[in-house]
Amino acid sequence: MDQLTDEVISFLQQNETNFLNKWKEKAMLPPDLTQLQREKLDSTGKFIFQVALHALSLPKADLQSYLQANAYKIAQIQIRENSDIEILVYNLNMAKNILCEKASYFSKEMQTLKKVFKHLSYIFDHFSYHAVMHYSRLKQQLIEQENRHIHSSHEDRLTLLGQMTSSFVHEFRNPLTTVQGFVQLLRAEYPDLPYMDIISSELDQLKFRITQFLMLSKKQEANQEEVIFSLNELVEQVASFVYPRLLELKVSLQREIEDSLYLKGIQEEIRQVIINIIFNAIEVMVTTDAESVILIKGYRDGDSIYLEASNTGPKIPDTLIKDIFEPFVTTKKTGTGLGLYVSRQIIEKHHGQLLCSSNDEWTTFTIILPAPLQKE
Incomplete structure (x- = not known):
């Protein structure tokens, strides 16, 4: 870290309160913000400020790993607060603009600070990229976890339904088989007896419905061949x-x-x-x-x-x-x-x-x- 960067960092640290006040004034806020969320917003602004200044002091070899680690932290905060990623990107960009503006007060010679501005832009661009990447991955993991929970609950319901229906349906099937047997005997002994076709058809449909429930319970006999x-x-x-x-x-x-x-x-x-x-x-x-x-x-x-x-x-x-x-x-x-x-x-x-x-x-x-x- 050269002397100019060190002096700019010291200057910005002295103006931390001023930075935070302006950042809170211009930052995009989620709707219906509670008092607790406002306090957490203050800590988020301070976190961004500290990350940016510490990143300015780091050698290039250590910069990416530091930005990735802290981008993951801020992405976790956004997920936990159920805040949209576009709000974070906007607020990070706003923080960069405010820091650059504050740094410009350090010297009237803009050419002198050109390297600092370029470095700040690099830091915030990569910090935003890693934050969005981690946010997307965390969000996807959360969605997959919720889907697994929904699927598990769904399977539990089906298992419970299967256990409830299987016992009932098996008991119901026995007298149904007896009735069908006597219907066949009646048709054999009294071929002209009216309504027997209707009775037989209705019994077949009832047996069909029972088969549906047995298949749902996954306990149907597996002796059928292709x-x-x-x-x-x-x-x-x-x-x-x-x-x-x-x-x-x-x-x-x-x-x-x-x-x-x-x-x-x-x-x-x-x-x-x-x-x-x-x-x-x-x-x-x-x-x-x-x-x-x-x-x-x-x-x-x-x-x-x-x-x-x-x-x-x-x-x-x-x-x-x-x-x-x-x-x-x-x-x-x-x-x-x-x-x-x-x-x-x-x-x-x-x-x-x-x-x-x-x-x-x-x-x-x-x-x-x-x-x-x-x-x-």
Whole structure:
């Protein structure tokens, strides 16, 4: 450190109070500042002043590590006070201007102080850079920590729900199986008995809902094998299964499916996804006065099989569509928000994707699954 710099530092130290008063007068402050925050602002101004003067005295070899260490400290303060980074950058720049102005009073010969001004600018520019860098990293860490906490809480809720429902659903399934058995006996002994098809269909739908809860609890039996099956035949089975509901609510089901489409996976699980999407479409369309239409398209594109299920129900708001596959998110008044979540889990388990798009005319759920290498 040369004599001129030493003398400027001594001069600035004598004017510390004057600097702090002017800095507080011109500094940008967060809105609704409390008395405690004002006191902390005073200490921040003093911290900046002391860092700048000490940095002036350091050799170039030690300067960067010193600025980085103190930039990290001031970034921590900003994060802790929940203060925006642009306020810090503005206040650092203001501190530089005030220090340069104060230093100009040391000598009337500006050329004499040119080196000091240049050094101060270098110090504050690098101090601001490191402060912004550390602030951004700390903020990102904070966001990631909050996201992990939210995800953990989410998983805890699902685990608790799974534990609660698994026991209940298993107990409920036993008498349901008994009822289905007696329905089959009645149909065999009295083939002309009325309403048996309706009873059987409703029991199948109830079993389907139970399966959803079992999958959510992650305790469903894992004895199902992957097979190669016809998507065309599966859609036909689903159409027959949902037909009574379509007829009851006057919903038109239209199909445009290419011939000979095959998938590899657990057929019952894919069937569950398609039924769930169609049931959701039926339930949302009954709330509108427009014509109720479900259009199912199936086609192959490259190495992928696409199945699109579109409905003429109301548009899903843009604010909701990005979270539509999250658990407990639903557009239905009586919905649980679990059906689409379970459906996505199934499709992703089959190495596929489940997507959603919505406009004023159609809401479309698209299933994308890898095509099997061979049919047999």
